Amino acid sequence: MHGNKPTSHICSQKKKNPLKYSLIDMASFLTYSLSLMKLLVFSSLLLILVSCFVKTSNAFEGRKDWTSAIGSHFHTVEISSLLPASVCTTSSIKGTSNKRQSTLEFYHRHGPCSRLGQDKANPTTIPSLSEILVNNEFHVKSIQARVNPNSNTNQLKNQKANLPVQSGLSLGTGNYIVTIGLGTPKKTLSFAFDTASDLTWTQCEPCAGSCYKQQDPIFNPSTSTTYCNVSCKSSECSQLFSATGNKPGCTSSSACIYEILYADQSFSVGFFSGDKLTIARDEFPNFLFGCGQDNEGLFGETAGILALGRHPISLISQTAQKYGKYFSYCLPSTPSQTGHLTLGKNGVPCNVKFTPFDNSQGPSFYFINILSITVGGHQLPIEQSVFKTSGCIIDSGTVITRLPPAAYATMRIEFRKQMSKYKIAPAFEILDTCYDLSGYTTITIPVISFTFSVNVKVNLAPFGILVAVSATTACLAFAPNWDVSDVAIFGNTQHKTFEVIYDVAGGKLGFGPDACQ
Missing domain, CATH: 2.40.70.10 (Acid Proteases)
Structure with missing residues (x-):
């Protein structure tokens, strides 16, 4: 088995039926949480962490013919x-060794390589380029507000009324989809990966609030023998504020509650949890993630967000012992091609x-x-x-x-x-x-x-x-x-x-x- 050593003392209760004891607590917390989020919609935003890449030469010296x-x-x-x-x-990937530590194929969510929306009985409407560009404005404005809290968000509010409701495009997440495993036995889920996010989250049964439609079966923590809820008294729970911009909650049973809010008023609220993560052949016990009990918004039928940011609870930090906080990707040149997300340095x-x-x-x-x-x-x-x-x-x-x-x-x-x-x-x-x-x-x-x-x-x-x-x-x-x-x-x-x-x-x-x- 590969990966980090199991984190100690993070779980408030190992399972059999890990959610049963706290659904009433969750329901009451959701009522409070949603009211709070309406007030904070432009102050707590999660999104994109990033970096730049290159091939060199000297900068130009003046105008050339x-x-x-x-x-x-x-x-x-x-x-x-x-x-x-x-x-x-x-x-x-050209000019590299095939011996990559962990290379995952990914695809554009709306291209012909995508599994999302290929259910002929329930086809998904593919958004136009116009819709994609308008929707992506929320993503940009979220970044601006997070980097500079004093930035003007009035234009964001004004644009909201013009958004196509049925676009099927996530307003707060990336366009590229990667598949990983979660739980024991492993359940395969398709996530949008995002270099500006710090908390990985997925929808979870029994959806005490609500769940949007997703392509894969919704993750059911009661079927995983390695799932646990994180204790609200743990140091891991206290890290949620810096990762999401929202203070964590706590149920009467001491389960840590996360909430994450996007600029279009999409959100996910649920239990901060631990379970086994599987990436290719590598396994990571006690991977920390959000197990969403109330998830609303246009997330494009993905199971949630795979966070590639720099925060201690991001995927990059939690897998650092194996991959050395090193990753790369090749984006497809057009939506009709696949790409690669590689974790680790080899190749x-x-x-x-x-x-x-x-x-x-x-x-x-x-x-x-x-x-x-x-x-x-x-x-x-x-x-x-x-x-x-x-x-x-x-x-x-x-x-x-x-x-x-x-x-x-x-x-x-x-x-x-x-x-x-x-x-x-x-x-x-x-x-x-x-x-x-x-x-x-x-x-x-x-x-x-x-x-x-x-x-x-x-x-x-x-x-x-x-x-x-x-x-x-x-x-x-x-x-x-x-x-x-x-x-x-x-x-x-x-x-x-x-x-x-x-x-x-x-x-x-x-x-x-x-x-x-």
């Missing part, structure tokens, strides 16, 4: 390659260059420093103070990268200048630089590059520069923040084709260029 350097500063792109296929293609590409996390910004998110941005060989004239004012995180749950307003405006001007031969199309939701590509099968677009601390330079793939909104229209895959104080977010569209590596123990983030298909 991009018209004479098309080979190195431009991509030639087939428009059809930006669109997802209707069949699933298994991706691979990482040898050409990875690392940029340090910026720990001066605090321990909650994966902060990185942007030094410069280059478009088509032209380093943009952006003052360093623009990036330092807001800071930057890397986040697997944000779809489109958000930049400080001044940085985005400068990028947009240069990108439009270099794309002037293509017809401008109307804006699409938050994307305001779009092109009508009717009549083209291939186009030429400028390479966009980010340079991070220690001159680690990341040249984005075409998938990280343009997003197709139809068969003939594509838009620049960046958007501005609302305010100069809002944190910049290096979103998942820009992670594509890289193996993104989080060396949490080493305090650095790496990019394996062109490592993923």
